[in-house]
Amino acid sequence: MRRQLLIFLVLLPVVIFCRNYVLFYLDQKLLPVSVTVSYDKDDALNFLFDKLAEPVPGTVSFVPRNLLRAYFFVEKALVIDLRSTVLVGIDFQQERYLIHQLLRTVFENFKAIDSVYITVDGKRKDKLVNYVDVRYGFPKQIWSSWPIEGER
Amino acid sequence: MKRLLLFLLIIVSVKSFSFDLYVGKKLIYSSADLENIMSWSSFVSFMENYARMMGMDNLSTGEIGDFHYLVWRGHTVGYAMNSNVFVVDGVTTRSKAVPVDNILSVFQLPFLRRESEIVLADMIINKIIKTDDIIDIVYDGANELVFVQKQNQIEVVSNSFVAVNGYIYKPGELVLVIQTDKKIDQKIEMPGLTRVVLIKETFLNDKVVTLKFGEVSQIPEDGILIFYSDGDDRIIIRPYSPDFEGSDWPVYAQNKRIAQQIATRFGLKLELCPLYSLPVGRIAMVLLLSDDTKIQKIEEYLKELLR
Numbered sequence: 001m002r003r004q005l006l007i008f009l010v011l012l013p014v015v016i017f018c019r020n021y022v023l024f025y026l027d028q029k030l031l032p033v034s035v036t037v038s039y040d041k042d043d044a045l046n047f048l049f050d051k052l053a054e055p056v057p058g059t060v061s062f063v064p065r066n067l068l069r070a071y072f073f074v075e076k077a078l079v080i081d082l083r084s085t086v087l088v089g090i091d092f093q094q095e096r097y098l099i100h101q102l103l104r105t106v107f108e109n110f111k112a113i114d115s116v117y118i119t120v121d122g123k124r125k126d127k128l129v130n131y132v133d134v135r136y137g138f139p140k141q142i143w144s145s146w147p148i149e150g151e152r
Numbered sequence: 153m154k155r156l157l158l159f160l161l162i163i164v165s166v167k168s169f170s171f172d173l174y175v176g177k178k179l180i181y182s183s184a185d186l187e188n189i190m191s192w193s194s195f196v197s198f199m200e201n202y203a204r205m206m207g208m209d210n211l212s213t214g215e216i217g218d219f220h221y222l223v224w225r226g227h228t229v230g231y232a233m234n235s236n237v238f239v240v241d242g243v244t245t246r247s248k249a250v251p252v253d254n255i256l257s258v259f260q261l262p263f264l265r266r267e268s269e270i271v272l273a274d275m276i277i278n279k280i281i282k283t284d285d286i287i288d289i290v291y292d293g294a295n296e297l298v299f300v301q302k303q304n305q306i307e308v309v310s311n312s313f314v315a316v317n318g319y320i321y322k323p324g325e326l327v328l329v330i331q332t333d334k335k336i337d338q339k340i341e342m343p344g345l346t347r348v349v350l351i352k353e354t355f356l357n358d359k360v361v362t363l364k365f366g367e368v369s370q371i372p373e374d375g376i377l378i379f380y381s382d383g384d385d386r387i388i389i390r391p392y393s394p395d396f397e398g399s400d401w402p403v404y405a406q407n408k409r410i411a412q413q414i415a416t417r418f419g420l421k422l423e424l425c426p427l428y429s430l431p432v433g434r435i436a437m438v439l440l441l442s443d444d445t446k447i448q449k450i451e452e453y454l455k456e457l458l459r
Binding site: 099114134147149 | 386395424
């Protein structure tokens with residue numbers, strides 16, 4: 001009984017202070033797989049990018065390591081600045097699914113954010129790599145669910 | 153017989169001298185008091201709940217000795233219990249309780265008076281903005297409007313007690329008629345805003361242009377653009393963006409509807425992704441097909457759809 005109480009007391013702060021975050025990976029058929037993780041520090045976005053680059057067993061991820069260069073919040077928008085060197089060589093499918101994984105994860109975990117803007121190497125660009133248009137903002141309404149019908 | 157008569161008299165008198173306060177169709181407060189009066193505490197509690205229900209600014213309350221007051225929307229209402237003095241924006245009257253209808257008027261809250269009942273609106277429309285393709289209705293409270301599509305017009309009907317410019321429309325009453333040859337494509341709900349996107353049923357451009365994805369240097373100016381390539385049977389269309397503040401919604405809605413019809417007919421997945429090759433503000437899609445021969449069938453189907 002005492003031991004159980006001790007374990008409970010040790011775990012209590014972890015339960016109280018840790019926040020749960022949901023990450024979106026992909027299975028072998030590229031269907032979304034959500035995984036919940038806990039994190040208790042402030043820099044949650046860096047943590048989420050790092051975790052997305054380390055898919056859990058049985059999943060894949062198109063988010064490369066060291067992708068996030070910087071980020072800042074402007075009212076209800078989040079601006080994320082990505083590093084182009086780690087995006088070299090990704091194909092059409094990887095570029096789209098990278099965007100879906102990132103935005104789905106961001107909008108799921110930061111409910112107060114309405115839109116996301118993407119810059120590359122600190123500058124506004126037309127395309128993320130070769131295909132995805134990053135000139136305009138990405139709205140929460142589209143990525144608050146998986147943006148591919150039949151794969152939700 | 154005498155007993156029955158007495159009973160009926162009691163019922164009638166209670167009914168006659170009761171006071172009921174409704175918000176829309178919901179009874180919020182009822183008492184056997186004469187006239188439309190409430191105790192100060194009931195009144196404050198009601199006002200707090202109403203402001204919360206309607207999503208309006210919070211009111212502030214306080215007390216100085218025996219004097220209790222409430223400040224809301226630039227007006228101050230106060231009540232000194234022992235002396236039965238009632239103060240509205242500095243003007244003093246003697247009253248044992250809160251005269252509800254007077255105070256609602258001070259706060260400019262629209263209401264209906266029906267015998268022993270006061271009915272407050274559960275939707276207060278603040279602004280109606282109509283552009284070619286969008287009707288925006290900005291309101292406080294709950295959305296209690298029903299949009300009825302008729303030939304060459306859209307009727308907006310009240311589903312509860314809806315206030316517009318101080319007038320309250322009862323359930324089933326016609327609030328607004330919008331003359332248009334367009335149809336309702338979708339209704340988008342946001343807190344305090346209903347946005348109705350209109351669409352013209354006949355497509356302005358029925359020309360279909362098919363192009364090989366990734367091999368096009370110049371895009372034709374007219375026609376619905378269909379890019380195609382090898383792939384895993386999916387259609388990709390451009391979603392809308394917050395940068396266009398809703399002006400790209402009609403094209404998005406039309407684009408999505410066409411893409412959904414093609415997807416259903418040919419067993420394709422529909423993906424929303426802003427590809428750079430898909431021009432903004434134009435019906436355009438990328439088809440990734442496992443079978444190249446499908447593109448001709450899709451083109452024929454699309455032409456049939458647009459006819």
